[in-house]
Structure formats: C-alpha cells, structure tokens
Amino acid sequence: MTTSPISGTARTFGDNIDTDVIVPGKYLVYDLPEIAKHVMDGVRPGFADEISHGDVIVGGRNFGTGSSREMAPRGLQAAGIAAIVAKSFARIFFRNCINVGLAPVECADADLVQEGQTVSIDLAAGRVTIVDTGQVLDAVALPEEIGEILAAGGMENYLAARLARPTS
Amino acid sequence: MPMTIAQKIIARAAGCEVVQPDDVLWADVDIAMMHDSSGPRRIWPALERLGVGVWDPDRIVLVCDHYVPANNVAAAEILQTTRHFAKAFGITRFHEAQGIAHTLMVEKGYARPGELYLGSDSHTCTAGVLGCLALGVGSTDILGVVTTGRTWLRVPHTIRIRVGGQLRLGVTAKDLILHIIGDKGMDGALYQVLEFTGSAIDALSIQERSVLTNMCAEIGAKTGVVPCDALTVDHFASLGVDVEPGPFSDADAEFSATWIFDGHAIEPVVARPDRHDDVVPISDLGGPPVSRAYIGSCTGAKYEDLAMAAEVLRGRRVADGVLLQVAPASRAALQQAMSDGTAQALMDAGAHLLSTGCGACPGIGAGVLAAGEVAISTTNRNFRGRMGSPDSSLYLGSPYSVAAAAVAGSIVDPRQFVGGNP
Numbered sequence: 059m060t061t062s063p064i065s066g067t068a069r070t071f072g073d074n075i076d077t078d079v080i081v082p083g084k085y086l087v088y089d090l091p092e093i094a095k096h097v098m099d100g101v102r103p104g105f106a107d108e109i110s111h112g113d114v115i116v117g118g119r120n121f122g123t124g125s126s127r128e129m130a131p132r133g134l135q136a137a138g139i140a141a142i143v144a145k146s147f148a149r150i151f152f153r154n155c156i157n158v159g160l161a162p163v164e165c166a167d168a169d170l171v172q173e174g175q176t177v178s179i180d181l182a183a184g185r186v187t188i189v190d191t192g193q194v195l196d197a198v199a200l201p202e203e204i205g206e207i208l209a210a211g212g213m214e215n216y217l218a219a220r221l222a223r224p225t226s
Numbered sequence: 227m228p229m230t231i232a233q234k235i236i237a238r239a240a241g242c243e244v245v246q247p248d249d250v251l252w253a254d255v256d257i258a259m260m261h262d263s264s265g266p267r268r269i270w271p272a273l274e275r276l277g278v279g280v281w282d283p284d285r286i287v288l289v290c291d292h293y294v295p296a297n298n299v300a301a302a303e304i305l306q307t308t309r310h311f312a313k314a315f316g317i318t319r320f321h322e323a324q325g326i327a328h329t330l331m332v333e334k335g336y337a338r339p340g341e342l343y344l345g346s347d348s349h350t351c352t353a354g355v356l357g358c359l360a361l362g363v364g365s366t367d368i369l370g371v372v373t374t375g376r377t378w379l380r381v382p383h384t385i386r387i388r389v390g391g392q393l394r395l396g397v398t399a400k401d402l403i404l405h406i407i408g409d410k411g412m413d414g415a416l417y418q419v420l421e422f423t424g425s426a427i428d429a430l431s432i433q434e435r436s437v438l439t440n441m442c443a444e445i446g447a448k449t450g451v452v453p454c455d456a457l458t459v460d461h462f463a464s465l466g467v468d469v470e471p472g473p474f475s476d477a478d479a480e481f482s483a484t485w486i487f488d489g490h491a492i493e494p495v496v497a498r499p500d501r502h503d504d505v506v507p508i509s510d511l512g513g514p515p516v517s518r519a520y521i522g523s524c525t526g527a528k529y530e531d532l533a534m535a536a537e538v539l540r541g542r543r544v545a546d547g548v549l550l551q552v553a554p555a556s557r558a559a560l561q562q563a564m565s566d567g568t569a570q571a572l573m574d575a576g577a578h579l580l581s582t583g584c585g586a587c588p589g590i591g592a593g594v595l596a597a598g599e600v601a602i603s604t605t606n607r608n609f610r611g612r613m614g615s616p617d618s619s620l621y622l623g624s625p626y627s628v629a630a631a632a633v634a635g636s637i638v639d640p641r642q643f644v645g646g647n648p
C-alpha cells in the first residue's frame with residue numbers, strides 16, 4: 059500500500075456523531091461546494107469556517123452513524139479535512155470514506171488526543187502519533203485490498219484503472 | 227466447517243468453500259438497489275467519466291421515493307435525472323411514486339433467500355427479512371457494484387437473537403426492536419449481523435419481522451436476517467416465485483454472542499428525543515403532550531401499520547391541537563387500506579393523508595416539524611433535526627402508540643385502546 063503519511067491539527071468531537079449533524083438532510087439537494095460550507099452544522103455551527111486545510115477530525119465511538127449519505131465524508135473532505143480518526147466508525151460511513159479517498163483511522167485511544175494537537179498518521183502500520191507529546195497510539199491497519207482503493211484516491215479512480223484493463 | 231447464514235451467503239457469492247469472520251474478500255452481487263437521492267444523480271457523472279455502462283440492467287432496482295412528490299424545482303430535476311437514467315440504461319425494475327424502496331423490495335420479493343443484495347441506503351438491511359444478506363452502502367460503493375457486479379466485504383461475525391414466548395396484545399415488533407436497541411445501545415452490534423430466531427419471531431408476519439431487520443441500522447449492525455421459513459416461502463409463492471426454506475446457520479456455527487429476550491415481557495416503549503437508544507416504557511414516561519403524530523416511512527407505514535393505527539382510531543377522534551399525518555409506505559399498502567376500510571377509519575378519525583414516499587422521515591418531504599414542536603412518529607430515527615427543525619422533539623414508537631397519542635393528545639399506553647392488558 060502506498061498511502062502517504064498524513065499529519066494535521068486535531069479537531070475533536072464526541073461519540074455517535076451522526077450523518078444528520080455532519081450534513082443535515084436539508085442541504086442534500088445542493089452541490090458539494092455549498093454542502094462543504096455547512097459540515098458539522100448540527101453540532102458545531104460555523105465549524106466549516108474554522109477548518110484549516112489538512113485538519114484531522116478526531117471522534118469518539120460510532121463516528122458517522124445514521125444515513126448512508128456519502129455527502130457526509132465528501133463534504134468534510136471538500137471542507138479541507140484530511141483524515142478522520144475515531145474510536146470506532148459506523149460501517150457505511152467507514153466504507154464511504156474509503157470510496158471517496160478520505161482516510162478513516164480506527165484508534166481505540168482516540169480520546170487521548172486533544173483539540174489543537176498535531177497528529178500524524180501512518181495508515182499502513184496502523185499508528186497515530188500525537189506530535190506535541192510524542193505519544194504513539196495503536197490504530198487498526200487497513201487490509202491491503204482496501205488500502206489499494208484508498209491509495210488510488212477512492213473507488214472511482216480504482217475502477218478507472220481496473221476497467222481500463224479488461225483482462226484483469 | 228460450520229458456518230452462519232451470513233458466512234454461507236458470502237462464501238457462495240465469493241466462490242469459496244468456506245469463509246471466516248474478518249476475511250476481506252471480493253464477492254459477486256446478485257441484486258443492487260439505488261434510489262433518487264443516492265443513485266443516478268450521484269453516479270451518472272462518474273459512469274460518463276469512466277466511459278462504461280451498467281453491469282446488468284435486470285439486476286438493478288431503481289426507486290424514486292425520497293423526493294416524491296417534488297416540492298421544488300431542484301427536487302423535480304433529481305426525479306427527472308433518475309427517470310432518464312432508467313430509460314438510458316434499460317432498467318426494468320424502475321418505480322416512481324410506487325412506494326419506499328425497502329418496502330417495495332420486500333413486497334415484490336426482489337431479493338431472494340440466500341442472495342447477496344447491496345443497496346445505496348442505510349435501511350437496505352430491511353430485506354434481510356427475506357433470508358438474504360442485505361447490505362447498505364453509499365453511492366460510490368453502488369457505482370462499483372453497478373459497473374462491475376462486484377463488491378469488497380469484510381466477513382462479519384453474527385449475533386444470534388432469540389426471542390422466546392410471544393409478544394402480548396398491543397405490543398409490536400417496533401416495541402421489541404426499540405427495546406433491544408435501548409438495551410444494547412446504538413453501536414451495540416457494530417459491524418455484526420443480527421440473526422433473529424425464537425418463537426416470538428416465528429409468530430410474526432413478514433411485515434412485522436421487517437421492522438426488526440429495518441432497525442438493525444439503528445444498532446450499528448452490518449445487517450439483520452430472518453431465516454427463510456414456511457411463511458417466507460408462502461410470501462414468495464404469493465408472488466409466483468418458488469423458493470426453498472433456508473439457508474440456515476449450522477447448529478454448531480460460531481456466534482459472537484446470543485442475546486436472549488422474553489417476548490412476553492416486552493412492553494410498549496418509545497425512544498426519547500435525539501437518541502433512538504434512549505428507550506423507556508411508556509408507562510414510565512409521564513404522558514408528555516404532543517402536537518404532531520406521524521405514521522410514515524419504510525419502518526412504520528406498511529399496510530399492517532396502517533391497520534394497527536386504525537384499530538386504535540376506529541370510533542375515536544384525533545385530539546384537538548394534534549395533527550395526525552399518515553404517509554403510506556407504498557401504493558399497495560394504501561390500496562389495501564382503501565379496500566378494507568382501514569383508510570376510511572383513519573380519515574374518519576381526522577387523519578391527514580399524505581403522499582406515498584419517504585415524506586418527512588428524512589426531513590425532505592411534506593410534514594416536517596417546526597421549532598418547538600413535539601412529535602411521536604413510527605419512523606426509525608430521531609437524531610436532532612432529522613424530521614425538520616433542530617429545535618423540534620421527536621419520540622419514536624409503534625403505530626399503536628402513535629395513534630394512541632393522537633387520540634389522547636399525549637403519549638399514553640396504547641393497550642387501553644386495543645384491549646391489551648397494561
């Protein structure tokens with residue numbers, strides 16, 4: 059797997075952050091740039107304006123629970139989020155992250171990360187480092203089959219490469 | 227090696243003798259479903275960029291339900307794109323304004339026992355009531371499926387749920403599944419399959435069982451499954467389709483847990499606002515007043531749900547200050563309700579009949595809530611703002627409980643209206 063390391067400022071959230079608060083249903087009729095302006099409106103209004111490109115969301119348990127709307131990870135990605143670290147993910151949200159090329163990192167100790175700290179993520183090794191303190195947290199390494207999709211930048215690029223080689 | 231239903235279905239779909247939980251593999255999909263919100267509008271541009279068509283138009287179900295009927299031009303255009311897609315790719319199982327996708331999948335028996343079914347919606351799991359492995363995914367996942375007919379999976383662990391005894395009069399599958407979710411928490415079955423067994427499950431109709439599989443999404447499960455039994459075989463026979471009972475989990479298959487419940491001990495419950503796992507018996511609630519009662523969605527507006535509501539409402543009136551709205555989950559449900567007097571009973575009691583479709587459930591269609599409104603609904607989610615204003619409050623309950631609240635003006639034990647014993 060060739061996913062490159064990611065490093066960014068942690069933006070922390072609690073447990074059970076659901077897709078209705080990440081991208082409320084009323085925005086689904088709009089295009090991505092508009093949706094990106096409202097991410098997390100349901101829990102932290104104005105959050106989209108505070109994001110610096112490359113920030114990392116750090117959540118609690120069951121991150122992304124609820125509806126299958128892919129605009130949730132796409133909206134976060136378009137708003138500048140580089141990866142999501144969480145204690146656990148809702149399964150569809152996890153898949154959607156892979157498919158849109160946004161790294162989901164399952165890390166049981168995610169709650170040790172504090173708002174504003176810098177985290178660096180090694181996906182292949184399954185490791186999250188809190189750069190400020192040097193603390194290294196274990197994370198779940200992605201299986202190679204899935205890492206390939208993420209490394210391609212998401213499912214569409216992955217498909218483009220495979221569909222172009224009909225013999226594969 | 228002994229296997230669970232989920233393992234058996236995945237093994238066949240992946241062309242393997244055996245699969246073990248946590249294996250990651252690619253499998254062939256038997257049937258795929260998309261709807262107006264998650265389907266063509268999201269994947270058609272990608273199909274064009276990739277320069278490919280669909281893998282098999284006869285194995286794709288396409289449903290317009292979320293934006294039906296369009297209440298603004300943007301919604302109308304989403305429906306139009308969906309319609310054009312169906313035509314362009316020759317999708318034969320295209321349904322517009324016929325019902326909610328998950329209700330239609332079961333009504334029409336599109337997913338068969340033992341099949342691997344992927345749909346781009348989180349309540350795809352509903353169809354697990356037919357003994358298939360029904361997995362909800364997002365739009366780009368479904369893009370992969372409709373172009374290649376394949377998907378990647380992590381083989382799940384299975385939790386067996388055994389519900390003994392029988393549910394009592396006035397207690398429904400909705401009360402049972404809310405009770406289970408309240409007991410285990412909204413991530414209580416994360417990544418796992420829930421397999422429903424036991425005498426209380428055997429005694430339920432297909433429509434009632436489908437409430438259990440529908441709300442597997444609300445406990446974090448990968449999906450839910452009710453093994454195909456004689457009742458399921460009859461359901462398919464009524465559609466002119468021959469199926470056999472099974473597949474079944476082997477007796478010595480490995481389950482990650484067995485959850486045991488006593489059907490007789492389940493009471494009418496509601497989930498309190500903002501958290502569908504904050505579940506309390508109605509008798510402990512203190513009768514909060516409501517301004518809105520909503521009977522709708524793939525969970526709670528099938529024919530039998532309408533009939534339950536009618537049982538409470540017959541010969542009674544909706545209380546002053548309450549608006550009771552009913553959005554049937556399918557046209558077939560409405561037609562049946564019209565032909566046997568159920569719809570008449572709802573109307574006579576003062577219900578406001580809405581169009582068939584997702585309606586207010588996702589906060590998109592007709593019937594959304596204003597700030598300060600308190601509602602009780604037969605739907606499946608009450609995240610903050612789900613059905614409208616972030617400052618509305620939403621309780622979830624059974625059709626009996628919603629109808630009872632409409633009559634009483636506050637949330638009360640519905641058994642007093644249906645002859646049940648509180």
Ligand code: SF4
Nearest residue numbers: 349523524584587588
């Ligand atoms: S009725 Fe509600 S839960 Fe069911 S598919 Fe529609 S939006 Fe989803």
